[in-house]
Amino acid sequence: MDKFSVTDRAAARIAEIVAETRQPPDAALRVAVLAGGCSGFQYRFEFDGHLQPDDLIIQHGDARVVVDPVSMDLLGGAELDYTEALMGSHFAVRNPNAKSACGCGTSFSVD
Numbered sequence: 001m002d003k004f005s006v007t008d009r010a011a012a013r014i015a016e017i018v019a020e021t022r023q024p025p026d027a028a029l030r031v032a033v034l035a036g037g038c039s040g041f042q043y044r045f046e047f048d049g050h051l052q053p054d055d056l057i058i059q060h061g062d063a064r065v066v067v068d069p070v071s072m073d074l075l076g077g078a079e080l081d082y083t084e085a086l087m088g089s090h091f092a093v094r095n096p097n098a099k100s101a102c103g104c105g106t107s108f109s110v111d
Contacts, residue, residue, distance in 0.1 A: 004031075004056075004065075004067055004072060004077075004080070005058070005078075005079045005080070006058055006063065007079060007081045007082070008060075009082045010060075010063070010065075010080045010081050011061045011063035012061070012063070012082075013091075014029045014063035014064075014065065015061065017029075017047070018047070018063075023047055026049060027049045028047070028048055028049075028051065028057065028064035028065060028066040029045060029046075029047055029064070029065050029066070030046050030048040030066050031044075031045055031067050031071065031075065031080060031093070032044045032046075032068060032071045033070075033071040033074045033075060045091050051066055052068065054068065054069050056068075056069065075093070075095065076097065077095075077097065078093050078094060078096065078097065080093055
């Protein structure tokens, strides 16, 4: 399986958020894939200081991203990026496993 990667832009923003919000220095951005949304799956992003023994850790500079093994099955070959636009800024996953997405762009399917 291809690995999940983090862009320089996403890593920089994760490190900024950890510093700005006074998270513990070992805090990581947890990326999870959950059942739900109108297309079947949706992404969840949250900062987490409590890692699980089976978490996969992606270190990129000063930033850490963690993914549980079940989510990693759907994120192999995907890339976490951070996008800044007039309509807002957000983390986004470019996922080659996603075969379709809903109109609102918050969920996807892997059929």
